[in-house]
Amino acid sequence: xxxxxxxxxxxxxxxxxxxxxxxxxxxxxxxxxxxxxxxxxxxxxxxxxxxxxxxxxxxxxxxxxxxxxxxxxxxxxxxxxxxxxxxxxxxxxxxxxxxxxxxxxxxxxxxxxxxxxxxxxxxxxxxxxxxxxxxxxxxxxxxxxxxxxxxxxxxxxxxxxxxxxxxxxxxxxxxxxxxxxxxxxxxxxxxxxxxxxxxxxxxxxxxxxxxxxxxxxxxxxxxxxxxxxxxxxxxxxxxxxxxxxxxxxxxxxxxxxxxxxxxxxxxxxxxxxxxxxxxxxxxxxxxxxxxxxxxxxxxxxxxxxxxxxxxxxxxxxxxxxxxxxxxxxxxxxxxxxxxx
Amino acid sequence: xxxxxxxxxxxxxxxxxxxxxxxxxxxxxxxxxxxxxxxxxxxxxxxxxxxxxxxxxxxxxxxxxxxxxxxxxxxxxxxxxxxxxxxxxxxxxxxxxxxxxxxxxxxxxxxxxxxxxxxxxxxxxxxxxxxxxxxxxxxxxxxxxxxxxxxxxxxxxxxxxxxxxxxxxxxxxxxxxxxxxxxxxxxxxxxxxxxxxxxxxxxxxxxxxxxxxxxxxxxxxxxxxxxxxxxxxxxxxxxxxxxxxxxxxxxxxxxxxxxxxxxxxxxxxxxxxxxxxxxxxxxxxxxxxxxxxxxxxxxxxxxxxxxxxxxxxxxxxxxxxxxxxxxxxxxxxxxxxxxxxxxxxxxxxxxxxxxxxxxxxxxxxxxxxxxxxxxxxxxxxxxxxxxxxxx
Numbered sequence: 050x051x052x053x054x055x056x057x058x059x060x061x062x063x064x065x066x067x068x069x070x071x072x073x074x075x076x077x078x079x080x081x082x083x084x085x086x087x088x089x090x091x092x093x094x095x096x097x098x099x100x101x102x103x104x105x106x107x108x109x110x111x112x113x114x115x116x117x118x119x120x121x122x123x124x125x126x127x128x129x130x131x132x133x134x135x136x137x138x139x140x141x142x143x144x145x146x147x148x149x150x151x152x153x154x155x156x157x158x159x160x161x162x163x164x165x166x167x168x169x170x171x172x173x174x175x176x177x178x179x180x181x182x183x184x185x186x187x188x189x190x191x192x193x194x195x196x197x198x199x200x201x202x203x204x205x206x207x208x209x210x211x212x213x214x215x216x217x218x219x220x221x222x223x224x225x226x227x228x229x230x231x232x233x234x235x236x237x238x239x240x241x242x243x244x245x246x247x248x249x250x251x252x253x254x255x256x257x258x259x260x261x262x263x264x265x266x267x268x269x270x271x272x273x274x275x276x277x278x279x280x281x282x283x284x285x286x287x288x289x290x291x292x293x294x295x296x297x298x299x300x301x302x303x304x305x306x307x308x309x310x311x312x313x314x315x316x317x318x319x320x321x322x323x324x325x326x327x328x329x330x331x332x333x334x335x336x337x338x339x340x341x342x343x344x345x346x347x348x349x350x351x352x353x354x355x356x357x358x359x360x361x362x363x364x365x366x367x368x369x370x371x372x373x374x375x376x377x378x379x380x381x382x383x384x385x386x387x388x389x
Numbered sequence: 390x391x392x393x394x395x396x397x398x399x400x401x402x403x404x405x406x407x408x409x410x411x412x413x414x415x416x417x418x419x420x421x422x423x424x425x426x427x428x429x430x431x432x433x434x435x436x437x438x439x440x441x442x443x444x445x446x447x448x449x450x451x452x453x454x455x456x457x458x459x460x461x462x463x464x465x466x467x468x469x470x471x472x473x474x475x476x477x478x479x480x481x482x483x484x485x486x487x488x489x490x491x492x493x494x495x496x497x498x499x500x501x502x503x504x505x506x507x508x509x510x511x512x513x514x515x516x517x518x519x520x521x522x523x524x525x526x527x528x529x530x531x532x533x534x535x536x537x538x539x540x541x542x543x544x545x546x547x548x549x550x551x552x553x554x555x556x557x558x559x560x561x562x563x564x565x566x567x568x569x570x571x572x573x574x575x576x577x578x579x580x581x582x583x584x585x586x587x588x589x590x591x592x593x594x595x596x597x598x599x600x601x602x603x604x605x606x607x608x609x610x611x612x613x614x615x616x617x618x619x620x621x622x623x624x625x626x627x628x629x630x631x632x633x634x635x636x637x638x639x640x641x642x643x644x645x646x647x648x649x650x651x652x653x654x655x656x657x658x659x660x661x662x663x664x665x666x667x668x669x670x671x672x673x674x675x676x677x678x679x680x681x682x683x684x685x686x687x688x689x690x691x692x693x694x695x696x697x698x699x700x701x702x703x704x705x706x707x708x709x710x711x712x713x714x715x716x717x718x719x720x721x722x723x724x725x726x727x728x729x730x731x732x733x734x735x736x737x738x739x740x741x742x743x744x745x746x747x748x749x750x751x752x753x754x755x756x757x758x759x760x761x762x763x764x765x766x767x768x769x770x771x772x773x774x775x776x777x778x779x780x
């Protein structure tokens with residue numbers, strides 16, 4: 050945590066609650082994470098664990114009410130985004146932090162051409178001549194691998210395929226050369242071949258433009274492909290964070306272990322697929338203590354009433370499970386024994 | 390790694406489907422509109438009417454017009470359409486320019502054709518300007534209610550607004566001292582609110598201020614209840630009241646009709662906005678840093694305009710009819726000037742003896758309204774890119 054200043058984005062103990070019907074849904078309940086310059090960070094978790102809410106909060110897009118940012122800080126290059134006024138946020142959105150959304154089918158305005166929308170992304174933030182704007186649009190579309198960009202600029206969104214629309218969304222996000230791109234499950238709505246193309250595209254663009262990428266997904270195969278570092282989220286908190294390969298080879302938290310074991314793999318063909326027993330808790334009625342304890346094989350009595358601290362293994366691999374932490378150090382390096 | 394990526398990108402480019410022949414947006418719009426024959430008929434009819442109205446404006450204007458709509462020929466009253474004037478009894482200036490009474494004459498022997506020409510311009514402009522005003526107000530109010538509806542007014546906001554209004558009211562009622570004091574107090578408080586909003590973190594004031602900061606009512610409630618109140622008034626009576634106070638002129642009538650018919654458009658726009666606001670492309674636009682008003686008017690409005698367009702075309706018809714009704718009651722355009730409405734209502738008493746006096750203006754209104762509806766619908770279809778694909 051001492052490296053806050055070097056980090057491009059540093060979220061500290063963010064809490065976002067939603068009020069409604071006399072209930073409080075604690076969607077994000079103390080998330081801390083960091084993205085360094087030029088790094089690809091993946092935020093992994095099941096549906097409804099607060100990934101998207103975290104992302105929207107970074108850009109100040111949570112509508113309040115019903116949402117409420119209860120605590121925490123979001124430092125972007127040392128400035129707290131939560132303290133900024135709406136006007137200041139507008140200058141940051143799309144300009145320095147951009148976002149790519151999950152649904153390319155509905156994220157483009159159906160009544161404007163692709164060209165209009167990319168042009169707008171540029172013109173909102175930069176004062177450039179129409180000719181130059183147009184030229185930049187063509188270049189952006191070329192960058193994201195769309196054939197015949199000049200023709201495509203005149204197309205309406207419905208005339209493009211899903212993959213092309215997502216490419217257009219990426220082009221819009223990159224229009225002002227942002228330092229951070231937040232991608233909220235950008236490939237979930239696409240089929241696998243297109244997904245691979247989009248992931249390659251992200252990798253290539255990142256190499257070319259040097260931006261950081263905060264990639265939100267539930268798909269572990271995607272994570273394996275692109276992530277430098279991974280944060281695993283469960284029920285509004287980060288349960289494990291580590292370098293990508295570390296998490297895949299030595300998961301420390303029971304939830305991560307369960308997730309990895311649930312992946313269909315070639316090795317266990319014909320066997321019954323593993324699944325984590327129980328269900329994701331309702332954010333309005335979260336279990337006390339560790340939110341994962343009702344589903345956890347390793348739960349002990351302390352898990353029921355105290356939220357465990359992050360345990361550091363000394364190599365930057367943190368996990369919110371003291372039980373396994375102690376076990377690991379008692380048995381001495383037998384880290385893999387808990388993997389199913 | 391790089392080569393693999395480039396490879397896949399090249400593949401993608403090669404795999405890309407062949408391009409359909411491209412046309413510009415205007416060409417596409419026209420080809421779609423042209424396929425809709427009814428819409429084209431509507432447009433053509435309307436253009437004809439527009440030019441007739443324009444020429445009518447010139448032919449009947451001035452002190453000595455070519456066709457005088459107010460020329461009274463008592464001996465020639467209630468002549469049927471196509472009737473020849475009785476040349477023996479008329480002075481040369483009294484003979485209609487066409488040589489016949491194309492649409493007959495009314496109970497004062499005035500040439501209905503000349504009167505129709507004069508009235509065409511009034512009716513069309515009343516329809517357009519009134520609907521224009523009402524649609525603009527409707528879009529604005531509906532847009533605000535739909536997009537900012539969740540924003541809350543706090544109790545102190547309401548008190549400030551109350552102070553300002555009471556202050557202005559007192560000043561108007563000639564109670565200057567108290568009026569100015571109230572108004573200034575309101576202004577000071579308003580200033581304080583604005584300053585404190587800039588420093589949003591230091592919002593916690595003294596404990597008593599907590600009550601004032603309670604949310605009182607939402608923007609949506611305010612606007613939509615105002616719409617409900619406006620709808621409660623029988624709008625025709627409301628128009629009559631206002632017209633009774635204001636001097637009767639075409640412009641006042643346009644404005645008043647516009648100001649009393651925006652509620653429908655507001656409801657349409659609000660309803661559309663409530664669903665559009667949750668759409669991904671609105672969030673996407675906000676994530677790009679687009680401002681609120683640009684989102685409302687550039688991103689959401691074109692998506693919400695279709696029902697407004699259709700209701701506007703019907704609104705033009707209603708406005709023409711409202712103007713007709715006002716003219717009938719003597720509150721409309723002042724009498725010597727003809728409008729389709731007052732020709733219609735003047736002829737009402739002779740509907741069995743001289744049916745052309747009601748049928749001619751009635752038919753004209755019918756055709757204009759019908760051509761408008763057909764054109765509006767065609768326009769909506771052609772402007773909606775989602776409908777283009779299937780054709």
